[in-house]
Amino acid sequence: MNGNTDNTEQIDLYGILGVEKGASKAEIKKAFHKAALANHPDKVPEAERESAEIKFKAASQAYEILYDDEKRQLYDTHGMAAFDGSRGMGNGPDLDDILNMFGMGGGMAGFGGPGGPGGPRRPRRSPNEEQKYEVSLEDLYKGKTVKFSSTKNVICSKCKGTGGKEDAKPKECATCKGQGFRQVLRQVGPMLTQEMQECSACGGAGSVYNPKDKCKKCKGKKTTEEKKQLEIYIPRGAREGEKIVLEGEADQIPGTSEPGDIIFHLAELPHEVFQRAGQDLSAKLDITLAEALLGFNRVVLEHLDGRGIQLKHPKEPGKILRPGEVLKVKGEGMPHKKSDAKGDLFLIVDVEFPEDGFFSDPQAAEQLQKLLPGPPPPIMTEVADEVQYDEDADIEEFGHGEGGEWVDEDEGGQAQCATQ
Ligand SMILES: [Zn+2]
Ligand SMILES: [Zn+2]
Numbered sequence: 001m002n003g004n005t006d007n008t009e010q011i012d013l014y015g016i017l018g019v020e021k022g023a024s025k026a027e028i029k030k031a032f033h034k035a036a037l038a039n040h041p042d043k044v045p046e047a048e049r050e051s052a053e054i055k056f057k058a059a060s061q062a063y064e065i066l067y068d069d070e071k072r073q074l075y076d077t078h079g080m081a082a083f084d085g086s087r088g089m090g091n092g093p094d095l096d097d098i099l100n101m102f103g104m105g106g107g108m109a110g111f112g113g114p115g116g117p118g119g120p121r122r123p124r125r126s127p128n129e130e131q132k133y134e135v136s137l138e139d140l141y142k143g144k145t146v147k148f149s150s151t152k153n154v155i156c157s158k159c160k161g162t163g164g165k166e167d168a169k170p171k172e173c174a175t176c177k178g179q180g181f182r183q184v185l186r187q188v189g190p191m192l193t194q195e196m197q198e199c200s201a202c203g204g205a206g207s208v209y210n211p212k213d214k215c216k217k218c219k220g221k222k223t224t225e226e227k228k229q230l231e232i233y234i235p236r237g238a239r240e241g242e243k244i245v246l247e248g249e250a251d252q253i254p255g256t257s258e259p260g261d262i263i264f265h266l267a268e269l270p271h272e273v274f275q276r277a278g279q280d281l282s283a284k285l286d287i288t289l290a291e292a293l294l295g296f297n298r299v300v301l302e303h304l305d306g307r308g309i310q311l312k313h314p315k316e317p318g319k320i321l322r323p324g325e326v327l328k329v330k331g332e333g334m335p336h337k338k339s340d341a342k343g344d345l346f347l348i349v350d351v352e353f354p355e356d357g358f359f360s361d362p363q364a365a366e367q368l369q370k371l372l373p374g375p376p377p378p379i380m381t382e383v384a385d386e387v388q389y390d391e392d393a394d395i396e397e398f399g400h401g402e403g404g405e406w407v408d409e410d411e412g413g414q415a416q417c418a419t420q
Contacts, residue, residue: 011080013062025067032063068183074192126253126260133244133264135234137271141304141334143236150230150262153223153251159215161254163205163222168213175201205254222254232264237279237335240268273301279343280333284350285311292321292351300347303332309345325349 014021017031039056065071135144155161164170172178176199183194198204214220232244243263250260274281285300291313299308309332313321326348333343359365 013066013075013080016058016062017066019066023066028063028066032059032067035059064183071183071185071194074185124257126250126256126258128260128263129250130263130265132267133232134267134269135238136269137274137276138304139234140238140266140268141236143238144234145231146234147229147231150228150249151225152228152249153253154226155252155254156215156218156222156224158217159222161222163215163218163220163254164209164213165215168209170205170207170209170213173199173202173206173208175199176206178206180204180206223252230262234266235337237337238266239278240266242266274304276334278334279336280346281343282346282348285327285347286350286352287321288352289354292323292349295319311347321349321351323349323351 014023017023017028017035019027019031023031036056036059039052039059044052065075156163159165162170173180176182179199180202181196181198181204184197185192186195199206202208209215209220215222218224228249230246230249232246234244238244243265246262246264248259249262252259268276274283283301287296287300295312295314297312298310300311301309303309309329311327311329313319313327326346329345329347331342332345335342359368
């Protein structure tokens with residue numbers, strides 16, 4: 001097999017449409033209409049549909065290129081290689097787009113008629129509007145109804161989305177010749193590729209009204225802005241990333257049958273006190289040294305709904321709380337969405353030591369010394385050096401001191417380590 005380039009160069013666009021090389025634009029248009037009619041997939045028997053579709057696409061592409069002066073010249077000089085030869089034929093626009101381009105959508109009703117320029121095909125629904133919605137942990141805990149006013153585009157009630165006065169007829173957009181889009185050739189590396197770009201002159205409609213024929217209400221824009229009160233409900237227990245959908249509240253776009261949805265993606269804001277993991281919560285439990293040793297019975301924190309969480313420690317006399325210990329409070333985590341159940345609350349103990357200089361009274365210090373356990377057994381060595389030290393060192397410095405470069409060398413020399 002030869003490469004793609006050879007294949008595409010052989011494609012004879014004039015032959016596909018059955019016209020002479022010097023054919024006029026009118027002849028090309030006529031030939032395409034004829035080919036389109038003969039091969040319309042809806043008008044041929046089921047068995048021939050596939051081959052008809054291929055022929056139809058080929059004719060469409062031939063027409064696209066030959067009807068455009070700039071592209072026709074490119075084709076005449078470089079062949080199909082000028083049009084993204086790597087993909088060859090069958091890379092044309094969507095079949096439905098072509099049909100609509102010629103007013104042939106909906107069973108070809110408009111085809112062969114007065115030839116009113118139809119717009120390019122629009123999707124059935126207008127696109128969804130997606131946006132982030134930031135929620136506090138409090139609101140996710142309690143659930144919340146949010147009301148807000150939104151400005152949305154709605155189809156103009158006066159012109160029903162045509163953009164023109166009642167009896168006015170639009171004329172073909174001169175910029176895109178009624179296509180609603182323009183093919184732009186773009187250089188990508190050594191290749192020229194085609195891109196579809198919505199026509200800016202007609203906004204993709206393919207037709208425009210004379211200034212005096214424009215609808216007065218929407219000034220030809222086909223839509224008007226409408227303020228609307230919207231309401232979303234954030235269910236209690238909702239999670240980061242969950243979607244809240246307002247069906248059909250997206251902008252209305254002419255040519256679509258129904259509007260899309262507004263979709264909010266919940267984003268949980270960080271909380272000062274609580275961390276969340278699924279339906280569980282965790283928080284720091286700050287206690288004093290005396291409380292760690294002797295216990296306490298007090299409100300240790302304010303929960304997300306404003307309730308105080310009261311804790312009594314120890315449960316049994318003599319139990320001491322140490323830094324890093326974890327107390328689990330069942331049922332005080334986040335609520336589950338569809339039940340009364342809740343996750344758990346994990347409290348991580350942090351002991352606050354007294355301020356420096358707290359033991360200013362030597363007698364009290366002596367008393368405390370007697371009460372607290374003594375020092376650990378001595379470490380017996382032959383030599384002991386009393387050393388100097390820095391009181392406020394940072395563990396971040398660890399490994400970054402003088403001679404720290406060896407760390408990098410080690411990373412590069414792992415093979416050496418491995419053979420040891
Ligand atoms: Zn209007
Ligand atoms: Zn246009």
